[in-house]
Amino acid sequence: MQSPGDREGAAESGPEPPVSRAYLDSSSTEPLHPAARETLLAALDRGYADPRRLHHEGRDARLLLDNARAVVADCLGVRPREVGFTASGTDAVHRGLLGLTTDPDSSGIVHSAVEHSSVLHAVQWRDSPAHGRIPVDTLGRVDPYAVEQAAWADGVGAIAVQTANQEVGTLQPVDDIDPPPTVALFVDAAAAAGRVPLPRRWDVLAASAHKWGGPAGVGVLAVRGGSWSTPFPGEHDGLDAPGFANVPGALASAAALQAVLAEQEAVADRQFRQVERIRRALAALPDTEVLGDPVDRLPHLVTFSCLYVSGDELVTGLDRRGFAVASGSACTASTLEPSHVLAAMGALTHGNVRVSVSRDTTEDEVDRLCAAITEVVTEVRRSVGL
Numbered sequence: 001m002q003s004p005g006d007r008e009g010a011a012e013s014g015p016e017p018p019v020s021r022a023y024l025d026s027s028s029t030e031p032l033h034p035a036a037r038e039t040l041l042a043a044l045d046r047g048y049a050d051p052r053r054l055h056h057e058g059r060d061a062r063l064l065l066d067n068a069r070a071v072v073a074d075c076l077g078v079r080p081r082e083v084g085f086t087a088s089g090t091d092a093v094h095r096g097l098l099g100l101t102t103d104p105d106s107s108g109i110v111h112s113a114v115e116h117s118s119v120l121h122a123v124q125w126r127d128s129p130a131h132g133r134i135p136v137d138t139l140g141r142v143d144p145y146a147v148e149q150a151a152w153a154d155g156v157g158a159i160a161v162q163t164a165n166q167e168v169g170t171l172q173p174v175d176d177i178d179p180p181p182t183v184a185l186f187v188d189a190a191a192a193a194g195r196v197p198l199p200r201r202w203d204v205l206a207a208s209a210h211k212w213g214g215p216a217g218v219g220v221l222a223v224r225g226g227s228w229s230t231p232f233p234g235e236h237d238g239l240d241a242p243g244f245a246n247v248p249g250a251l252a253s254a255a256a257l258q259a260v261l262a263e264q265e266a267v268a269d270r271q272f273r274q275v276e277r278i279r280r281a282l283a284a285l286p287d288t289e290v291l292g293d294p295v296d297r298l299p300h301l302v303t304f305s306c307l308y309v310s311g312d313e314l315v316t317g318l319d320r321r322g323f324a325v326a327s328g329s330a331c332t333a334s335t336l337e338p339s340h341v342l343a344a345m346g347a348l349t350h351g352n353v354r355v356s357v358s359r360d361t362t363e364d365e366v367d368r369l370c371a372a373i374t375e376v377v378t379e380v381r382r383s384v385g386l
């Protein structure tokens with residue numbers, strides 16, 4: 001039994017002070033933008049009805065959905081009828097890419113080796129002997145000429161090249177690709193939309209609202225021209241996913257995209273400098289490889305690999321110090337499979353960590369992170385006798 005003196009001493013020492021948290025996993029999902037939050041709350045009171053109904057409430061919901069479509073179209077530089085809303089970015093990728101390859105005689109897909117897993121799954125599902133996987137260099141960049149040459153093969157109907165890589169941040173030379181006249185260009189812009197200017201040259205584009213600060217569960221599919229048709233049987237031939245439309249989510253996503261584009265240049269400049277500081281700190285660590293293009297990259301993201309240290313150990317150690325970061329292959333980390341992106345680059349596929357600052361990341365958080373990374377790496381290596 002504790003004496004009063006013991007209890008007094010325990011009260012004086014008290015519990016450990018809470019760790020100050022810094023969210024540095026915005027490549028997975030950006031915190032909800034204030035513009036999205038405000039719009040979402042307002043739209044929940046008006047956009048609850050089925051926008052396909054003819055009654056007043058249905059027409060009101062339709063008006064909100066059409067407004068969201070018009071805003072997103074303006075942000076992407078297309079016409080409203082060329083924009084659709086899907087259940088997620090993955091859904092947009094699958095519909096967009098598979099809808100370009102419905103003809104059995106041109107169902108082949110040429111793609112870079114570092115595309116998002118959703119693209120690779122769509123390629124696998126669309127079984128075709130004309131598929132082509134194009135390798136990348138050590139920075140994760142594909143050769144546009146190699147893509148063009150592969151696209152001239154018989155049976156190819158689409159090219160899939162991302163705007164920027166979701167794991168290492170390297171920007172891809174999409175506008176340098178000149179596809180054959182009969183081959184459509186599909187662009188996965190999920191990692192880049194709202195972060196950097198998007199490429200001008202594409203036929204179909206997919207994006208995901210939660211990546212730019214919109215709510216989760218909203219994807220965007222944009223289609224130029226008439227080369228696309230719905231890939232799944234029994235569905236209408238529109239761009240929107242079937243089922244009940246998420247009107248509040250679409251409107252909030254549009255508001256967030258409009259807001260982030262208005263502040264894109266200033267935020268990107270600040271984030272680029274913050275990540276540059278992290279890259280310099282990492283470069284000073286022995287046996288540590290900083291991945292991706294150091295300049296021609298997404299402004300908010302850096303990935304690094306450390307010898308003799310597992311990614312899980314780094315993530316856990318940084319989490320204990322208050323930093324939320326990621327490891328493994330983007331969107332497939334839970335499978336414990338090595339990153340196909342890093343493997344394609346010839347980089348270490350274990351011991352990798354991905355840091356992605358958000359629009360609210362402070363300079364103090366960057367300073368503390370740089371110190372924490374050095375502490376964790378040193379601590380883990382010392383624990384194994386290094």
